[in-house]
Amino acid sequence: MEPLMTNDLANDFDTIRGQLVDNFVKIQQGINxxxxxxxxxxxxxxxxxxxxxxxxxxxxxxxxxxxxxxxxDVPIAIVDGKVVDTTKEGE
Structure with missing residues (x-):
């Protein structure tokens, strides 16, 4: 069975999600x-x-x-799971 992703997980949610899905697929294949x-x-x-x-x-x-x-007063916020600059263009 292929090794699972453990300590090498990415920092962004979309990549982590993909890595976890891949882990579940490997587990399901092993069970099957x-x-x-x-x-x-x-x-x-x-x-x-x-x-x-x-x-x-x-x-x-x-x-x-x-x-x-x-x-x-640092213009940042978390939007959709990402840290973003909240300053508007031209400010």
Missing amino acids: DGMVDQETIDGFQKELDQLLTDSEIRDANVQAIVNILTKY
Whole structure:
């Protein structure tokens, strides 16, 4: 079975989503091929839980940074999961 993406996850949501979908496809193929036992599935679940926790921590950290910078009138915000400059053209 091909190795799963674990520590090499990208920083943007769309890429992470693709990597996680790829992991689920590999897991499903392993299950269908009868090559995955319960211990392996439990290991995959633990890795997935850690990835989700890491993602939540990263999102919270980015939000905290944006909040701090906003207090100092830095024109940024999080829009659709991305940090964006909120200044208008010509300002």
